[in-house]
Structure formats: structure tokens, C-alpha cells
Amino acid sequence: MSPFSRLQRVVRLTTDRLSAILLRPLVNSLLAARRPSPTEDVPFVVYFADVPSSSYQLEQWIHPLEVLNARYGPVVLLLRNPQVARHIATMTRLDIELADTSDHFERFVRRHDVRAVFYLNNNQNNFTPLRINGPAHVHLSHGESEKASMFSHQLKAYDYVFVAGQASRDRILAHVRHIDPDCLIPIGRPQLAVPTTKGEATDRRVTVLYAPTWEGDGPDMSYGSLASHGEGLVRRLLSDDRVRVLFRPHPKSGTNSLSHRTAxxxxxxxxxxxxARVAGHRIDNELNPVVSIETADVLVCDVSAMAMDALGLGKPLVLCLAGGLVSGDLSTHVRTWVGGLPSAPVDELVALAVRPVAAEQVAYASQVFGVGSPEQAIDAFVAAAKMASELP
Incomplete structure (x- = not known):
């Protein structure tokens, strides 16, 4: 990370903290007016301690959590950041508490006999609630991918780790020493169970979704292709009247790298x-990534959850590898551009879009998301959550 990026990060964090302090009374009033704090036992809570730029991690879990709430709830979202709480309150009727201190979190867990706490990432702030005995601590993650964060040694801190399928299970067992295999519970990808309707195309152009990940916060997480592939790819796509371009960068893109920020x-x-606007090209601001994927005919992604979701939804996929990092098995099952663009990238994308998805990709998708359809994954998640909440 460059000195300028470090300074930007400090400024961003300071701004977030000041905003949180100023917003706290307002958001508490909003949440209280929206729905009073629950008085009954609460079997499930989600603890989310991250900042607004990471809200997407929680957004994609809203529907599965609402199903769990309807069947075995209540489910309460314990959020640390007031901005996140205010935003998420516009998306769901699930109960939300602003738990911006460890004391607040602990009192809530004790008062409501919480039996399972879900975590969506490995934020350092998770360490404090993990100290509490009693409830099961469950790592859900916020996406299935082959990034190094998916097999972090931090996973050993949780009682259960809900994984997508056999590929994820194998990846964790290969990298995380001494982890208990019985704590790895396959649930598929319930976040894909989102009702979507793809509008009829107004012409015969191929819709290409370019969805690069961010540059990461360290060398072992630098999977982003913006600097290596992005600008050249978009220029070629815009110059070819056979395609329509959708561009969906990761919310954190450009935060730690000047070259990525410039691209x-x-x-x-x-x-x-x-x-570009007249031609139908656009920056994709669709809130739910599943809708974006379903809109496209072919996707260009990096090593990321977007790539895996495209796999799970049966979309033709090209994987970009910026170089320098070891990729997982996905690169051996889909078309991969290593280090930069091939000589005719648009021709390749058009060809992929008009023919059936390769059998090899379909077979690998079943290995990654082994429990079946997204709707079956919802059922698997709910069953696993109920199991985790049951006292031994």
C-alpha cells in the first residue's frame, strides 16, 4: 500500500468514526420507532461490525435470513456502524439493534438467550464477541471464492463454518491445520435464491458484464484485474457493435492502489x-449482484465471489488472473486470461455467449455448490442454522 493510500485509509476511517458518533442518536431513534427491541428469546443474531463500504456483505444474506426468521426466528441484526444500520433498515423488516459497544452486544446475548451468532467476514472486531460462551459462533462468510481469505486460519475460532460444498471443504482442510472437519457444514449458496426476471433484449447484441474485484489490502489478496485487463478490455468492447457493456466494479476498488484507482x-x-449511454453501455449499480449476473450473457470476472456466483447460475465465464498469485481450481475449468488480454477478447466473449456452457464448467459448478438449487440451499442453510442453535 502506497503512503498516499495509507493516508486515504486513515482519513476514511476517521470520517467513518466521526459520522458514526454524530449519527448514533438519530439512528437509535429511527430503529426504536421502526420496531421496539424484542422482549422474547432470540435464537439467532448476526453480528456485523464493518463499515458502509462493506454493507454488500450483509445485503446478500437478507433473503436467507428472512426465511430463517419466518421459520425458526426471530433473527436480529446486531450492527456496529450507524450508517450501516440506517441503510440496512431500508432493505428488510428484520429486527435491527445498534450494538456499537461490546457491552451492548453481551447484554443483548445474555438477556435474550441467544443460541447462535452469525459472522459474515473475519473483521478484527469479531474477536470480542467470540469470547462469549453459550451461543454457537458460526462463520457464514459473504461469498464463495478461491481467495486466500476463504481458508484463513481465523476459521478455527468458530464452532461451525458454513461452506458452499465439497470444493470449499477440501480447500479449507488442505490449508487450515488441525481444523475439525465436523465443523464444516455444506449449505450451497443460498444467496443465489433471489427472484429475478431478465428483460427481453431490444437487439441482438451480447451483454458482457465485467465485474472485477478490488486490489485487496495485501499482496496475498491482490486478485483485481482493473490495472492489468480492465481499461483495455472496456475500450475494445466499446469499439465493437456486437456487444453491450455492463461494468460492475467491487465497492472497494481503487482504495489501496493508485493504478487501480486510475483504471x-x-x-x-x-x-x-x-x-456510451445512447449505445446502452452503463455502469451497473444494481444492488443485488444476482440480478446483474442474470442480466448478462457472458461474464468477465476475477478470482472472487462474483465468478463463483456466475458459475452457480450457469453463466458463461472468463476468469482474469493478474499474475503473481496462485489461483484455485476454477481457472482449470473456465476460459482464463492470464496477465493480460488475448489478441481477440471480444471474439472469444461473443463465441462463449452464443453456445451452451461447457460441460466441464457445469461439472465443476456441482462440485462447488453441491446441495443443488439455490432454493435447496435456502433449506440447507435453515436446517444448519437450526442445528447450530440447538443446545448440546
Missing amino acids: LRTITSLLSTEA
């Missing part, structure tokens, strides 16, 4: 021209 600005500028 992001250039691509954004290219897609913001009047000519």
Missing part, C-alpha cells in the same frame, strides 16, 4: 459519455 476512473469516464 477505475478511466473506465468510468469512458462509460459516462453521451455516446
Whole structure:
């Protein structure tokens, strides 16, 4: 991370903290007016301690959590950041508590006999609630991918780790020493169970979704392709009248790397021209990534959850590898561009879009998401959550 990026990060964190302090009374009033604090036992809570730029991690779990709430709830979201709480309150009727101190969290857990606490990432703030004995601590994660964060040694801190399927299980057992295999519970990808309708195309162009991940916060997480592939790819796509471009960068893109930030600005500028808008090219601001994936005919992704979700939804996929990092098994089952673009990237994408998804990709998808359809994954998640909440 460059000195400038470090400074930006400090400024961003300071701004977030000040905003949280100022917003806390307002958000508490909003939540109290929306629905009073529960008085009954609460079997399930979600603890989310991250900042607004990471809200997408919680957003994609809303529907599965609502199903769990309807069947075996209540489910309460314990959120540390007031901005996140205010945002999520617009998306769901699930109960929300602003638990911005460890004392608040602990009192809530004790008062309501919480039996399972869910975590969506490995935020350092998770360490404090993990000290509490009594409830089961369950790592849900916020996406299935082959990033190094998916097999972090931190997973050993949880009583259960809900994984997508056999590929995820094998990955964790290969990298996390002495982890208990019985704590790895396959549930598929319930976040994909989102009702979507793809509108009829107004012309015969191929819709290409370019969805790069961010550059990461360290060398072992630098999977982003914005600097290596992004600008060149978008320029070629815009110059070819066979395709329509959707660009969906990761919310954190450009936060730690000048080259990625520059590429992001250039691509954004290219897609913001009047000519690009008239031609139907756009920056994709769809809140739910599943809707974005279903809208596309073919996807270009990095090592990320977006790539795995495209796999799970049966979409033709190209994987970008920026170089320098060892990729997982996905790169051996889909078309992969290593280090940069091939000589004719648009031709490849058009060809992939108009033919059936390769049998090899379909077979690997079943290995990654082994429990079946997204609806079956919802059922598997609810059953696993109920199991985790049952006292021994």
C-alpha cells in the first residue's frame, strides 16, 4: 500500500468514526420507532461490525435470513456502524439493534438467550464477541471464492463454518491445520435464491458484464484485474457493435492502489459519455449482484465471489488472473486470461455467449455448490442454522 493510500485509509476511517458518533442518536431513534427491541428469546443474531463500504456483505444474506426468521426466528441484526444500520433498515423488516459497544452486544446475548451468532467476514472486531460462551459462533462468510481469505486460519475460532460444498471443504482442510472437519457444514449458496426476471433484449447484441474485484489490502489478496485487463478490455468492447457493456466494479476498488484507482476512473469516464449511454453501455449499480449476473450473457470476472456466483447460475465465464498469485481450481475449468488480454477478447466473449456452457464448467459448478438449487440451499442453510442453535 502506497503512503498516499495509507493516508486515504486513515482519513476514511476517521470520517467513518466521526459520522458514526454524530449519527448514533438519530439512528437509535429511527430503529426504536421502526420496531421496539424484542422482549422474547432470540435464537439467532448476526453480528456485523464493518463499515458502509462493506454493507454488500450483509445485503446478500437478507433473503436467507428472512426465511430463517419466518421459520425458526426471530433473527436480529446486531450492527456496529450507524450508517450501516440506517441503510440496512431500508432493505428488510428484520429486527435491527445498534450494538456499537461490546457491552451492548453481551447484554443483548445474555438477556435474550441467544443460541447462535452469525459472522459474515473475519473483521478484527469479531474477536470480542467470540469470547462469549453459550451461543454457537458460526462463520457464514459473504461469498464463495478461491481467495486466500476463504481458508484463513481465523476459521478455527468458530464452532461451525458454513461452506458452499465439497470444493470449499477440501480447500479449507488442505490449508487450515488441525481444523475439525465436523465443523464444516455444506449449505450451497443460498444467496443465489433471489427472484429475478431478465428483460427481453431490444437487439441482438451480447451483454458482457465485467465485474472485477478490488486490489485487496495485501499482496496475498491482490486478485483485481482493473490495472492489468480492465481499461483495455472496456475500450475494445466499446469499439465493437456486437456487444453491450455492463461494468460492475467491487465497492472497494481503487482504495489501496493508485493504478487501480486510475483504471477505475478511466473506465468510468469512458462509460459516462453521451455516446456510451445512447449505445446502452452503463455502469451497473444494481444492488443485488444476482440480478446483474442474470442480466448478462457472458461474464468477465476475477478470482472472487462474483465468478463463483456466475458459475452457480450457469453463466458463461472468463476468469482474469493478474499474475503473481496462485489461483484455485476454477481457472482449470473456465476460459482464463492470464496477465493480460488475448489478441481477440471480444471474439472469444461473443463465441462463449452464443453456445451452451461447457460441460466441464457445469461439472465443476456441482462440485462447488453441491446441495443443488439455490432454493435447496435456502433449506440447507435453515436446517444448519437450526442445528447450530440447538443446545448440546
